[in-house]
Structure formats: C-alpha cells, structure tokens
Amino acid sequence: MTQQSTEPRTTAEDAGDGSRQPAGRSWLDRYFHITERGSSLARETRGGITTFMAMCYILLLNPVILGSVQDVKHNTLAHGALVTATALGAAVCTLLMGFVGKVPLALAAGLNVSAALTTQVVPHMTWPQAMGMCVMYGVVICLLVVTGLREMVMNAIPLALKHAITMGIGMFVALLGLVKAGFVGLGQAGSPVTLGIDGKLSGWPVLFFCITLLLIFMLQARKVPGAILIGIVVGSALAIGATKFGGLTPKDWGGSPPTLSGSAVSMPDFGLFGHVEFGGWGSIGALSVTMIVFTLVLAGFFDAMATIIGVGTEAKLADDKGRMPGLSKALFVDGAGGAIGGLTGGSGQTVFIESASGVGEGARTGLSSVVTGLFFAACLFFTPVTQLVPAQVAAAALVVIGSMMMSVAGHVDWSDRATSIPVFLTVALMPFTYQITTGVGAGVIAYTAIKAAQGKWREVGAFMWVLTGIFLVYFSLHPIEQWLGVK
Numbered sequence: 001m002t003q004q005s006t007e008p009r010t011t012a013e014d015a016g017d018g019s020r021q022p023a024g025r026s027w028l029d030r031y032f033h034i035t036e037r038g039s040s041l042a043r044e045t046r047g048g049i050t051t052f053m054a055m056c057y058i059l060l061l062n063p064v065i066l067g068s069v070q071d072v073k074h075n076t077l078a079h080g081a082l083v084t085a086t087a088l089g090a091a092v093c094t095l096l097m098g099f100v101g102k103v104p105l106a107l108a109a110g111l112n113v114s115a116a117l118t119t120q121v122v123p124h125m126t127w128p129q130a131m132g133m134c135v136m137y138g139v140v141i142c143l144l145v146v147t148g149l150r151e152m153v154m155n156a157i158p159l160a161l162k163h164a165i166t167m168g169i170g171m172f173v174a175l176l177g178l179v180k181a182g183f184v185g186l187g188q189a190g191s192p193v194t195l196g197i198d199g200k201l202s203g204w205p206v207l208f209f210c211i212t213l214l215l216i217f218m219l220q221a222r223k224v225p226g227a228i229l230i231g232i233v234v235g236s237a238l239a240i241g242a243t244k245f246g247g248l249t250p251k252d253w254g255g256s257p258p259t260l261s262g263s264a265v266s267m268p269d270f271g272l273f274g275h276v277e278f279g280g281w282g283s284i285g286a287l288s289v290t291m292i293v294f295t296l297v298l299a300g301f302f303d304a305m306a307t308i309i310g311v312g313t314e315a316k317l318a319d320d321k322g323r324m325p326g327l328s329k330a331l332f333v334d335g336a337g338g339a340i341g342g343l344t345g346g347s348g349q350t351v352f353i354e355s356a357s358g359v360g361e362g363a364r365t366g367l368s369s370v371v372t373g374l375f376f377a378a379c380l381f382f383t384p385v386t387q388l389v390p391a392q393v394a395a396a397a398l399v400v401i402g403s404m405m406m407s408v409a410g411h412v413d414w415s416d417r418a419t420s421i422p423v424f425l426t427v428a429l430m431p432f433t434y435q436i437t438t439g440v441g442a443g444v445i446a447y448t449a450i451k452a453a454q455g456k457w458r459e460v461g462a463f464m465w466v467l468t469g470i471f472l473v474y475f476s477l478h479p480i481e482q483w484l485g486v487k
Contacts, residue, residue: 031102032044032367037364038364043364044364044371049358049371050229050357051355051369052376053229054232056379058109060391065111066347067079082346084271085345086109088380089346091379093336093337093340097369097373099370103369104315104364104368105334109347109350116296129279131277132276133342134338135278138335141301141338142335142339144301156464157444161423161426161443163408165440167405169307171430173356173399177402205253208238208392209395212231215231215234228361240258258388268380272345310405314404314405315359358372418447426442
C-alpha cells in the first residue's frame with residue numbers, strides 16, 4: 001500500500017487493465033484478476049457451483065411466498081411465471097455482478113423484500129404497482145451509490161462493528177441452515193425455539209443434513225479442496241438413493257423430494273416480465289407510498305451492506321481497516337437489482353449471504369458469479385433439475401460457512417466495553433430477531449450512545465451519527481406511523 005492515496009486499494013485495482021502483468025495469461029485471468037487474488041479457474045468454477053447449490057432453493061421458495069397472496073384486486077401470480085421470473089432476475093443480476101462488479105457475490109430475489117411486498121404492499125395495491133415499488137427503491141439505492149453515499153456509509157462503520165457484522169451474519173447463516181434442515185424448530189409451551197420438532201429430531205432429511213454437515217467438517221479438517229461441494233454432492237446422492245429405494249415420500253421432505261417429476265426440460269414462462277405500473281396509489285396516499293419505499297430501501301441497503309462486508313471480509317477483499325474501496329460498481333449492481341427484479345416480476349434482487357459458501361470454496365473474483373449466473377440462466381429451461389438438491393442437504397453448507405465466519409472474533413477487543421457491547425448486540429440480535437438489519441442498527445446505536453457517554457462523541461464521525469438517526473427512525477416506524485395516521 002502506498003502513502004500517496006487517501007483511499008486504500010484492492011489487489012484488483014492495483015492490477016489495472018492487466019498490461020503490467022506477466023505475459024501468457026489468458027484474457028479471462030486478466031479480466032477477472034484471478035491470479036492477483038490468489039485464485040484459479042478451478043476454484044472460481046467450484047465456488048460458483050457451490051454458491052448456486054446453496055441458494056437455488058430460492059427458485060422454490062420465492063414463488064411460494066409471492067404466489068400465495070392476492071393483491072387488492074384479488075389477483076394472484078402464476079407459479080410457472082414466478083419460477084421463470086425468479087430465475088431470470090437472479091441470472092441477470094448475478095451475471096452483471098460478475099462482469100461489472102468482478103466480486104464473488106450472487107444475487108436473487110430478497111426474501112425480506114418479498115415478505116414486505118406480500119404483507120405491506122400487495123394488500124393495498126396491484127401486483128404491477130408493487131413491482132413498481134421495487135423499481136423505485138432500486139433507483140433510490142442506485143442514486144445513493146452514484147453520489148458516493150453508500151460507500152461512504154460502509155467506510156464510516158468502525159472496524160469492530162464490521163467484524164461484528166461478519167460474525168452476526170455467520171450466526172444468522174448458521175441458524176438459517178439449522179432451521180431449513182429441520183434441526184431447529186418452533187418451540188412449544190413458551191419456548192421460542194426447540195430441537196427439531198417437539199424437542200426431538202425426526203425424519204430422514206435431518207439425518208442427511210447431519211451426515212452432510214459432519215462430512216464437510218471432516219473434509220475441511222483434512223484440508224480437502226472442494227469440501228463443501230463434495231459434501232453437498234454426496235449428501236444429495238444419498239438423499240436421492242434413499243428416496244428412490246427407501247420409499248421416502250414428498251411429505252417426508254416437506255413437499256420437495258430430491259426427484260425429477262416429468263421431463264428435466266421445461267420452457268420458461270415470461271408472463272410477468274415488464275408488468276410494472278407507476279401511480280394509481282391514490283387509495284393509500286403519498287405518505288404511505290413514501291413509508292413503503294423507505295422500508296424497502298432500509299432493508300435492501302443495510303442487509304446488502306452487511307452481506308457485502310461479511311462476504312468481502314471472508315474473501316479477503318477488505319483492507320487492514322475493514323474497508324473495501326473499489327466496490328462502487330458492485331454496490332450499484334446490487335442497487336439496480338431492485339429495479340431489475342421489479343421488471344422481471346420476481347421481486348427486488350439483492351446480494352445473498354449464501355455467496356459465502358462459494359467464497360468458502362475459494363472463490364475470490366467475479367468469475368464465480370458468472371458461473372452462478374449461468375446456472376440460474378440454465379434453470380430457465382432446467383428448473384426441475386434443481387429439485388435434486390434437497391434444501392436440508394444444502395443447509396449444511398450454511399452452517400459450515402457460519403462457523404467459518406466466526407473466526408474474526410479473535411480480532412475484537414472484548415475487554416473494552418465500548419467495543420464489546422455493540423459487537424455483542426450486533427452478533428446476538430441478527431439470529432435472535434432473524435433480521436440482519438436489526439443487528440446492524442442495534443450495534444450502531446449502542447456504539448454512538450456509549451461513545452457519547454464516555455465524552456468521545458467526536459470520535460464517532462458524522463456518518464455514524466446520521467446512521468444512528470436513521471436506525472432510530474427505523475426502530476420507531478410503528479409509533480411514527482400511528483402518530484401520522486398511516487395504516
């Protein structure tokens with residue numbers, strides 16, 4: 001690192017256009033800076049496949065979420081069209097992230113955005129108008145990127161909180177995997193969570209999750225390359241065999257058995273593409289529209305920011321201060337994902353934390369995202385094939401990645417209460433509230449409050465104070481809406 005620049009540079013930036021690099025390297029290597037980031041074509045390919053396998057469940061889950069709700073005119077979205085829209089949005093955005101952002105981050109329909117659409121938006125407007133909301137919030141985030149505000153916010157967050165965000169996401173990802181596998185479930189008699197169902201593990205899918213998880217851990221302990229991918233392939237093969245020869249039913253798998261139903265090839269249904277409307281919101285008022293867009297922006301902004309920090313740190317794309325300069329293009333693609341998702345009809349697209357599974361397999365460049373994007377594109381025609389990887393098996397990769405992301409705990413000064421309290425709140429509240437944004441907000445507010453109590457409010461920085469104000473509004477949205485008379 002030189003002393004001439006006020007902003008640190010990543011290895012990709014130092015590489016420039018590749019003209020100063022040794023001769024004989026392929027254009028692919030030069031374009032994606034594979035050698036500079038210490039990776040290889042095999043590792044990027046393996047990482048891209050692993051990321052896809054870890055997040056392909058979105059092709060099944062997102063259509064279920066969006067297709068189960070009627071809009072204000074009692075219209076529903078067709079399942080086939082939703083699968084196509086989900087695959088198309090993920091393919092386009094992930095390919096853009098690979099070619100433009102050049103970082104190992106994959107995008108797909110954000111479940112938080114889809115949930116907000118079904119609970120807060122669609123009951124008051126039509127589906128085309130709801131997709132218009134996605135376009136609007138995507139444009140807002142893109143404007144924040146163009147003005148430099150988004151990257152400034154990321155760089156303003158203290159290093160300890162960035163480590164906390166990484167750990168918190170690790171815990172969140174691990175819990176997500178445990179829940180998807182059926183290892184953790186809803187508690188009974190006042191208990192919020194419990195082991196499996198009614199306090200005990202039951203069913204073959206949980207067993208295959210455990211086998212896959214232990215296999216990956218053992219392979220990692222022996223430093224076997226491709227441990228996660230090998231584990232998922234072996235786990236899927238066992239699941240397919242047990243289903244075919246052991247008599248397991250769709251009910252045993254929660255409705256999605258690892259089998260092909262009919263042909264492996266299916267033609268895409270682009271019936272939802274371009275069905276976007278702006279206006280016609282007179283029935284709910286401009287203030288309600290503003291609140292909805294504000295909520296979507298907050299979720300899309302900070303969830304993606306936290307994910308980018310966590311995955312970027314794991315991929316060693318951050319400098320020694322936890323900053324990731326040169327990611328403005330990646331941030332722009334992430335913001336544009338909201339608008340692209342609205343246009344495709346599959347909900348706003350956002351960076352997926354499952355990208356960490358590919359990073360765990362060695363992915364360091366945008367080439368892995370290109371691989372993931374191509375697989376999503378293939379799913380436009382081979383959607384049934386994705387059903388061969390059970391969600392319970394893929395969930396094992398999430399738990400493994402969660403354990404890997406906890407390694408930064410050693411960089412936190414736990415003896416300093418001004419640091420440890422915000423870090424603890426960030427790490428704890430992400431999994432306990434099942435929301436990444438909540439953990440980030442709690443950590444930011446606690447950090448500024450404690451610094452102010454110590455008389456060190458000047459150390460916080462202007463952007464951190466602004467973030468504190470934004471998160472105070474975020475946590476107070478319900479009483480504010482009640483006060484303003486917003487439904």
